[in-house]
Amino acid sequence: MVRTPPPPSSPRDRAIGLLARREQSQRELQRKLIAKGVTADAAKTTVDQLAQARLQSDPRFAGMIVRKRSQDGYGPLRIRMELHSHGISTEQIELALAAEAVDWQQLAQRLYQRKFADQPATGFKERAKRANWLAQRGFPSELASRLAHLLDND
Numbered sequence: 001m002v003r004t005p006p007p008p009s010s011p012r013d014r015a016i017g018l019l020a021r022r023e024q025s026q027r028e029l030q031r032k033l034i035a036k037g038v039t040a041d042a043a044k045t046t047v048d049q050l051a052q053a054r055l056q057s058d059p060r061f062a063g064m065i066v067r068k069r070s071q072d073g074y075g076p077l078r079i080r081m082e083l084h085s086h087g088i089s090t091e092q093i094e095l096a097l098a099a100e101a102v103d104w105q106q107l108a109q110r111l112y113q114r115k116f117a118d119q120p121a122t123g124f125k126e127r128a129k130r131a132n133w134l135a136q137r138g139f140p141s142e143l144a145s146r147l148a149h150l151l152d153n154d
Contacts, residue, residue: 027087078138
C-alpha cells in the first residue's frame with residue numbers, strides 16, 4: 001500500500017503544533033514558521049492572531065524560561081541574556097524574574113557547595129576560579145566573589 005503525503009497544513013496548524021510541544025516566543029515562532037516555508041507576512045499575522053487568542057504569550061514563555069533555567073542552576077544575568085535573544089522585552093524579563101521570586105544568593109550557594117563541598121580553596125587564585133565559575137553560570141560577579149570568600153573561610 002502506497003502512502004500519500006499528508007496535505008500541507010495551514011500556518012496556524014503548524015504554529016499550534018509547535019506550541020503544543022512547548023512555549024515559544026513570538027520571534028522564535030515566526031522564525032520557525034518561515035523556516036517551514038510560510039511567508040514572513042503570513043507568519044507574523046498567524047503569530048499575532050495566536051497571541052490575541054492567548055495561545056501564544058511572551059510573558060508565559062519568559063516565566064517558563066526563568067523557572068527552567070533557575071532550576072538548571074543558571075543565574076539572572078544568563079537568563080536575561082537568553083530571554084533577550086528570544087525577543088522578550090526588558091520590561092517583560094524583569095516582570096518574569098520578579099514573579100518567580102528566585103533567591104539567587106541561595107541558589108548560587110547551593111551550586112557552589114555541591115560542586116566544591118569537599119575541596120576547600122587553597123588560596124586567592126582558587127577562590128577567583130570558583131567565583132569565575134559562578135559568574136559564567138550567570139550570577140553577578142559581586143555575589144560570586146562574596147560567596148567564594150565566605151564559603152571557603154567557614
